[in-house]
Amino acid sequence: MAAREQVAVQEEQVPARAEWEPRVIAFLCNWCSYAGADLAGVSRIQYPPNIRIIRVPCSGRVNPLFIIKSLQQGADGVLVSGCHPGDCHYISGNYYARRRFALLKSVLEYVGVEPGRVHFSWVSAAEGVKFSQVVTDVVESVRALGPARTLVRAELRSRKA
Amino acid sequence: MPNPYLPNSAVIQRITDENEARDIKTFQVAFCDEKVGEAFRFTCGQFAELSLWGVGECPIGIASSPMDREYVQFTVKRTGLVTTALHNREEGSTVGIRGPYGNGFPVQMMEGSNVVIVAGGFAFTTLRSLTNYILHPDNRHRFGDLTVIYGARSPGELIYKYDLEDWARRDDIQLHATVDAGDEGWTGLVGYVPTILEQVAPSSQNAVAVVCGPPIMIRFSIPVLDKQGFPPSRILNSLEMRMKCGIGKCGRCNIGDKYVCKDGPVFTFEELQNLPKEY
């Protein structure tokens, strides 16, 4: 249980700038967005291979620490996606999450994390096309920003340079 | 300058499950560098700092006898961060070890005496080291009678069953293994350690008692030993404290002016009576 909460990507080598490809951690809720990703897959809808999906029971399960830890350990961007308002499998998990994420995103941008690093979306199980569009948008916005610099731990940053 | 904080690499040779709950395991390790292993000389009751990279260090009493030169054993209960990670390790993996630390039991002072060992639960580890040390053919003649009273909650929670079986067959040790509550297969003693201690009533004549176990067991055992005539200076105890450095620098394991890591972990009850009750 505890080990599963570790969102560390530290063991992976960070490539040099020239061959850099954005790495985006995507927390997808089990009931909607993960199924949406699945639908995109079985429907053969293309989207960039830059996301690393972590399935969570609900967007409400995403502790803001997961997102911050991902950025600190070298993720270039983070996407959190859950059910549309009103569709939460647990009735209201995404409503609570919405408030939490609003403040998280705001405070991160306030200390200088670029707005394009952290993304949120509502994607239902039927929205395979939307899922691929969201991922494409997220990866492109992260690509435009270049490798993450701000919250990244010093030793990872120096390896990235 | 030698750096006392650098651990030495050792390989886990064997892992033994000690109890039914499977939260106590014995790790048998051997140093990767033979010279380090040769230099690692300890006395019963000392401890070492076990390290796992990326997790941290923790102090663990040495459970094997100093007479076993090929390996060192640590019996570890899964409790906190490092011990949990250690329990997840497999045979053949590497750990870091530095030590030995602490004063250990005053083995030389005990020579020529009868030895009474009173232990409860998981705290038996360094006393098992002491028992095996005394039983070693090179040493046995240097000690008088050896009485071991050891108890656990249930038969499944008795650790070192292989040793207990071995000792039960010998005639140079009186073993009284007991459980708080037996089960259908249990034919041995049933009763709390202090009760059994009272029944066994070991003589204090030329004897030293060594007591380790949960606080409640110690609390009720001391009056029994007192009644038998053991003076506080002839009752030994080994303490546990949160530790980091193991060498008296980091400042967290003190009880009064004594550092448990350096001045302990073994204290006589006479010493403990003069220390603050902060443990």
Next chain:
Amino acid sequence: MMDARAIDKGRIVGLLDELIERCEVFAPVMSDDVVLFDKIAWGSEARLDFGNSKRLPKEAFFPPSEVMFIYEGAQAEAPPSKGDRVLFGIRPCDARSFLLLDKVFNTPDYQDAYYVEKRERTCVVGIGCNRPLSTCFCTSVGGGPFNEEGIDVLLSDLGDRYLVQVISERGRRLLEGNGLLGEATESDLREGNRIAAEARERVTSMVETEGLRDRLMGMYDDPFWDALHQKCLGCGVCTYLCPTCHCFDVLDEGGEQRGRRVRIWDTCQSALFTLHASGHNPRPSGRERMRQRIMHKFRYFVDNCGEIACVGCGRCIRNCPVNMDLREVLSGIMER
């Protein structure tokens, strides 16, 4: 015989620049409104016109966080040693604290490699306190505003110049052949003595420490501690800003294959400090933790090392958010 020189104040920057060419120099610098000891690149960065720094010069030997070693696979490697260093502008109380820390980190049985190694390659240039602060009580705990203990070279502010007294062989070597220093005159020495004596008089804050240790011997269970800790927030500022506090925690950062082991300052005022993995805590409340801090400095350390672990710098008094005044605590103990 004491070797005494003098240097014009205008030349002190030149002296520092000359030292910087030869070794790492740490001196008081002002960062926003905090005076701290930091490595300086230019002599002009040093500020000798302030009273005591807020951050501690002991950080040069025992930094708030320090890499103990970096590991990769089975290999563990401690950071390499560097060259000579000078700590410039240390107040005598802080210099004395180094001697107390030595008694912890440099014992015959175990030498703390990180501390001892840095200590051994560091020359301490102290500066006397012409105007001690109202919270200074160094004279009550065995020190003084011009105390030379722990100092290799002592500066005394004579107004337009410094009297430079070479105290140790290491200090002599540091200044050897330096052209900026002149010989001290008879009147410089007289003036230095006068200022030192006057400064000692200016330390008006007194704490009775005679018999303090014996008093504390019988006070472990005293109700005194019940009331004392009440207003303490347990914030630990008193320990983080104490020149003699030396407790630390050891942590790993990284994974199984690659990472580092670090040590960071820790405080006896935190509940976590003594919390066992089992959940048991021998010092469960502020009462025990406050008692530990006082007992450690004024009784246990005396028993183990023969000295009080306090140099009277007054930082804990000035920086306590609730104005817990150590002097009042100590006089409270003496009145019991």
Next chain:
Amino acid sequence: MKDLSQQIKEVARSLLQDGKVDLVIGYENGSLPLRASPCFIRSAGEVERLIWNACCETNLATYLPDTNDRVGVVAKGCDARAIVVEIAERQVARERVVIIGVPCEGIIDRRKVASRLGWKEILQANLEDGRILLAGDGFEETLPLEDSLYEACLTCEQRTPPVYDYLVGEPIPAVDVIDPFREVTTLESQGADQKWAYFSQEFSKCIRCYACREACPLCYCPECFIDQTQPSWFGKTNDLSDTLIFHVVRALHLAGRCVDCGTCSRACPMGIDLRALNRKMIKDVWERYGYRAGLDLAAIPPLSTFKLDDPQEFIK
């Protein structure tokens, strides 16, 4: 009108005499100039120690969750707000606390005063008719009180406690601030690099002593996320990213709680601008959810509830 100190003493005396409380927590004179110190009074005979002045800075709400006594507590507007949050979040039982409210016109910022004096040591300070009379070795100086107050006091929304059992003195209206979040909006309007530069500089001063957390009346978690080891979320060295994240997450965890009493900034030995983060969260919570912490015992904390139509402009 009787002076406030006198009134506090009288309330405290009657509370203790009538056995309504076991303990009164208030302020007494400190040992240093411009300092008052928290004091714990258990008998009516000791109430003369109690004082009130513009140096009574400590937020006494910090002590409430740790005691089981029935407590009478002297509370400024911000302190009372913190108590309200403690009660609303079930950390303190309402019936266990008697709030002795004190209308507050602002607390002296010792750093401000010291910097005005060029960091010369103050040996004596007296408060008199809105002025601070200061004296030290070879100097005497007078500063107007209004120029020497904490920044938090200058944007104070609640100088009179919103909830109290006794109020000493007369209620005073909130400060009329035209743009209470000016500092926050200024930072917000900067580029990511500039913001990062500001906060990096600020938090590089941190020595990781956690005094901010310990002093905060609303940091009452039994185990802070930064101390957790399984998993260990973030490092505890002076690594800038670890340090900054600690403070960001602390601000985030205080969103909807923080009453901007400024206790954290005062406890910080390094003088870090901790309020910059807290103010941002206060602004966001107000603008997005119309919530201000510590005004209403019955209000549901903003992160424990939601509205169907909460703004979600940031969600794709």
